[in-house]
Amino acid sequence: MANAKKLPITLTDREIALGYVYLVVDFLFLPLMLNTFNSILTHPLNAAWTNFLYFFFNFLFLCLIFQKYLKKSFIHAGKNTLRFLLYSILGFAVYQLCNFLLSYVIVRLYPAFANMNDASISHMLTDNFVIMSIGTIFFVPVAEELIHRGLIFTSMYRKSPAAAYIFSTIFFAAIHVIGYVGTADRMTLLFSLIQYIPAGLILAKAYEKSGCILVPMLIHASVNAMGIFALR
Numbered sequence: 001m002a003n004a005k006k007l008p009i010t011l012t013d014r015e016i017a018l019g020y021v022y023l024v025v026d027f028l029f030l031p032l033m034l035n036t037f038n039s040i041l042t043h044p045l046n047a048a049w050t051n052f053l054y055f056f057f058n059f060l061f062l063c064l065i066f067q068k069y070l071k072k073s074f075i076h077a078g079k080n081t082l083r084f085l086l087y088s089i090l091g092f093a094v095y096q097l098c099n100f101l102l103s104y105v106i107v108r109l110y111p112a113f114a115n116m117n118d119a120s121i122s123h124m125l126t127d128n129f130v131i132m133s134i135g136t137i138f139f140v141p142v143a144e145e146l147i148h149r150g151l152i153f154t155s156m157y158r159k160s161p162a163a164a165y166i167f168s169t170i171f172f173a174a175i176h177v178i179g180y181v182g183t184a185d186r187m188t189l190l191f192s193l194i195q196y197i198p199a200g201l202i203l204a205k206a207y208e209k210s211g212c213i214l215v216p217m218l219i220h221a222s223v224n225a226m227g228i229f230a231l232r
Helices: 002-006 013-028 030-039 047-065 067-079 081-109 116-127 129-157 161-175 186-210 214-231
Strands: none
Touching: 013 030, 013 047, 013 129, 030 047, 047 067, 047 116, 047 129, 067 081, 067 214, 081 186, 081 214, 116 129, 116 186, 116 214, 129 161, 129 186, 129 214, 161 186, 186 214
């Protein structure tokens, strides 16, 4: 329990319990409910709109569950503004550098590689650039950071920082790849998984060092924003 002192903001037992319950709902029921609703519409929504709705509801429910945690995070950021800015800028720079180097190595090893998640987002951007940009830049970073660094990392960190890094990073990488199993070759799946591992580690380290979940959220949002406009 002594390790918990290294994180100035922790989750309550209630937030942890509700968070993990919602995690099950998120993966098993929310997409199913949205797809079922869409299927009964006279004019079904396109992929961009269905994904936007998923991003929005995920963002909304998670903010409600972790509202106290978020409030404490904003207060902490306000009291430690320079630390907040320093780790946001440093984390973003390291993230971009690692991503550039790893992408270069992957393409050299497997020239046919193309990140499936980027390709999917690029396709939906052509359907509706505005709503996909809003969802990807604003809703996704908040929701994903609340799950991976807020819930998984924070709850495990109390007992084992190493386990917190390992499980939050693996889960973060897997969630970006699992939806493409069966539609992509094994090498593409493997390299896609590897591509997200440094990102997960860097975001977790930025969170640990800053002590504020808003830092990885800002880094994540900045990375997504750059990616969106690069794909346009």
